[in-house]
Amino acid sequence: MKVVVIGAGFGGLAIAIRLAARGHEVELIEKRAEAGGRAGVFRQGGFTFDAGPTILTAPQLIAELFHCAGRRMEDYVRLVAVNPFYRVRFHDGTSIDWTGDDRERCDAISRLSPRDVDGYLAFARESRAIFDQAFPLIDQPFESIGAMVRAAPGLAKARAWRSVATIVDSHVSDPRIRQLLGFHPLLIGGNPFDSPSIYALIHELERRWGVWFAMGGTGALVSALLRVFVESGGRFRPGAEVVSIEVDSARRASGVRLASGERIPADIVVCNGDVVRSYRDLVAPSARRANTDRRLARYRQGMSLFVIYFGTDRRYEDVAHHEILLGPRFEGLLADVFQNGTLADDFSLYLHRPTATDPSLAPAGCDAFYVLSPVPNLGSGIDWAAAGDAYRDRIVRHLEERLLPGLRDHIVTEKRVDPRYFRDELNSDLGSAFSLQPLFRQSAWFRPHARSEDVSNLYFVGAGTHPGAGIPGVLSSAKIVDRLIEGSDGGWRKADIG
Numbered sequence: 127m128k129v130v131v132i133g134a135g136f137g138g139l140a141i142a143i144r145l146a147a148r149g150h151e152v153e154l155i156e157k158r159a160e161a162g163g164r165a166g167v168f169r170q171g172g173f174t175f176d177a178g179p180t181i182l183t184a185p186q187l188i189a190e191l192f193h194c195a196g197r198r199m200e201d202y203v204r205l206v207a208v209n210p211f212y213r214v215r216f217h218d219g220t221s222i223d224w225t226g227d228d229r230e231r232c233d234a235i236s237r238l239s240p241r242d243v244d245g246y247l248a249f250a251r252e253s254r255a256i257f258d259q260a261f262p263l264i265d266q267p268f269e270s271i272g273a274m275v276r277a278a279p280g281l282a283k284a285r286a287w288r289s290v291a292t293i294v295d296s297h298v299s300d301p302r303i304r305q306l307l308g309f310h311p312l313l314i315g316g317n318p319f320d321s322p323s324i325y326a327l328i329h330e331l332e333r334r335w336g337v338w339f340a341m342g343g344t345g346a347l348v349s350a351l352l353r354v355f356v357e358s359g360g361r362f363r364p365g366a367e368v369v370s371i372e373v374d375s376a377r378r379a380s381g382v383r384l385a386s387g388e389r390i391p392a393d394i395v396v397c398n399g400d401v402v403r404s405y406r407d408l409v410a411p412s413a414r415r416a417n418t419d420r421r422l423a424r425y426r427q428g429m430s431l432f433v434i435y436f437g438t439d440r441r442y443e444d445v446a447h448h449e450i451l452l453g454p455r456f457e458g459l460l461a462d463v464f465q466n467g468t469l470a471d472d473f474s475l476y477l478h479r480p481t482a483t484d485p486s487l488a489p490a491g492c493d494a495f496y497v498l499s500p501v502p503n504l505g506s507g508i509d510w511a512a513a514g515d516a517y518r519d520r521i522v523r524h525l526e527e528r529l530l531p532g533l534r535d536h537i538v539t540e541k542r543v544d545p546r547y548f549r550d551e552l553n554s555d556l557g558s559a560f561s562l563q564p565l566f567r568q569s570a571w572f573r574p575h576a577r578s579e580d581v582s583n584l585y586f587v588g589a590g591t592h593p594g595a596g597i598p599g600v601l602s603s604a605k606i607v608d609r610l611i612e613g614s615d616g617g618w619r620k621a622d623i624g
Contacts, residue, residue, distance in 0.1 A: 130155060130382050130390055132368050132408075133398030135163025136179075136597055137587035139351045140191055140604030141396050146358040147195045148612065153390060154360055155382070157367040157553070161352045163398065164552060164559075167345035171539030172489045173437035174343055175496055180478050181313060181448065182338040182347075183331050184598040191351060191601070195358045202350035204341045206483060211337040213446035214309075215528070216302045217454045223446070224306070226336050239300035249297040249307055249326075250333070256323060257330035259283055264593045265602040267576055267610055274571040287566060290326050291318040291457070305456050309474075312500060314595040315428035315560025317464045319457055322566040331598070339447065341484050371395055371404075371584065373413040379584040382408075394583045396607060401562075401574040401590030402427075402555040409581065416579040425574075426565065427558040428595075429463050430503040430545035434518060435496045438536040442479070442493055442529075449477040451528060460500075464563070467506030469513060473499045475521065477529070492538070497521060503545055504557040510544040518542055561589035569594070576606045585610065 127150050131142045134156035146152040160166060164178035182188070185205055192199040199205070210223040222234045228250075235246050259280040268274060294308045310328040311321035340347040356362060367385040374380040381391040397404045402425060405417045453459060453472040462468040476498045481488045488494040499521060502508060526533040545557030554561065562568050573592045578584040587603040589595035 127151070127393040128391065129153070129394045129396065130392040131396045131398065132371075132382065132404075133157070133163060133588070134161035134352070134362070134364075135398050135588060135600070136165055136348075136351075137589075137600045137604055138163070138396070138398030139348070139355060140601050141398070141585075141587050141607050142360055143191050143351060143355050143358060144194050144604060144608040145396075145611070146355055146360040150394075152355075152360045153363060153392075154355065155363045155366050155368055155384075155390070157365075158551070159364050161362065161364070162345060162348040165344050165348050167343065167348075168435055168541055170435075170541055171437055173435075173492070173494045173539055174345070174487045175435040175494060175541070176344040176478075176480065177433075177435075177543075178344070179597055180339070180344055180480065182340065182344070182597060183328075184335050185338050186335070187598055187601045188347070192354060195354045197354055197357075199350075202353065203347050205338045206341060208337045208339050208447050208483065210446060210448075211332055212448045212450050214306055214450045214452065216305070216452050218302075220302065222306060226333055228333075235303060235306075239298070239303050242298040242300050242303045245297040245299070246303065246307070249294060250329070252293060252297070253326045253329040253333075255283075257327040257334075260324040260327050261331070263570070264598065265605040265609075267606045268571040268573070268592050269575055269577060269610075271571060277570065285323055288323045289319055290316075290321050290323060293323050293326050294318070301456070302452075305452050308456075309450065309452075311564065314564060314599065315558070315589075316564040317429075317460050319460060320464065321564050322569060324569070325564060337448070339480065339483050343480060343484070343487055368399075368408060370410070371397070371408045371581070373410065373581050376582070377413060377580070378582040379578075394585070394611060396585045396587060398586075398588045400552070400554045400558075401586050401588070403553045404586070405580075406555075407553070409584075414580045417574070425555075426563045426568065427503050427505065427556045428560040428563040429500050430548055430557045431559040432499045432501045432514075432517060432521075432542070432544050433496055434521060434540065434542045435494075436537050436540040437488055438493045438495070438530075438533070439491070439538045440493070440532075440536050441481070441491060445477070445479050445482065445493075445529060447479055447482040449479065449529070451475040451477060451524075463500050463502050467502040467508070469501060469506075469508055469517065473521070473524070475499055475524070477525070497525060501545065503559075504549060508545075510546055514542070514544055560595040562594075564594050576603060577610050 166177040168175040189199045215221040308318040379395040462470040548554040549557035593599040
């Protein structure tokens, strides 16, 4: 069959590899000049900056893609373990190196709050139990309410109606430890105070399989996957923007039309674009009985990001690969981001220094960084053309005062993005950086379905469908679509490692 895949992010690459390896004629179409989507790359002044996801977990899901194509991941890209996973710095000046070793975790917590060690151990046990219940659902399609009913006992056992913060707060009392154990939903665009308890599994996911980095950056992993796709007989079309998904009189996807006017016929169309924007912009309203504009508008989009990519002419050797700088507020700041739509005076930041692991990403003696601040999506009405410069200056000053002395004098190249980038470059509704917010009422069957209810032979992969954002989730969405198209796993699940 002829398959057209729209969008060469991780989801598009994953489904394209799987279907090409099965012998289908697959054409992967990408609006931008390079593959990657949110995992694109910026190159500037001799520095290489990964634009998006930099925390790799569940590496077996990546290895499985290579196996599907009869390849070995180690022949294409090298993943290395990052230790510590994160250095978490609190507003009072204390910090924790968070590793995968249980004893080291307990020792680190004991140094800050001895009374919370037992509570942490109880939380870890609960996270493990939630993982055992919820992780097997990560690559299961939820196409009917029956599937949700079948999953209900496990979700009930995990008490999925509770928030991650509720679980954390029931076990530990020190505000710093609560932040440490509660921040993980932010990695997939969720508010810990709203995200259902199933997302507490991220704690166990990292503990069980570690945190990894692709040498050469996440972009090197994207390039490796693209190479495997092409070697498997696939065709990659960069710089080609899809403006419509064509639907025939039988309500079947029959192909796509490009901005150039070219029509590409297809037996199957798989879309790796933002689900809301893709339905609204690419599928005619007359073909959408279920996913009407009114229904699409009811989805709650997640937060966006303000990101500064910068290179320095010196190295900061005491800065870890992944740094999390937590501000004076936690719940209040997140309320400003998710509910109030306010650009707060304070912030919590994620600082990525890949040159701590791979110095080749910067000129000799230099460091490459990006610093990320969660911000409201464009539904807030914030005028980023007016607010961006001052917000950038506040972040840089904060980094200089807390962590990177003399920073302003050592920045030699810089680029930044704000919610407009996610809207305009990545076609994300309201400039959301992670697609739909991970809420209980937007999870599993309640999330947009992988197989379109409106158009036969139209499928969706990526952060907007089940199971959601994050590389493990997006790769698993491709497994779901592969199964829906082919009706089986093809034995590939046997290749899972870890």
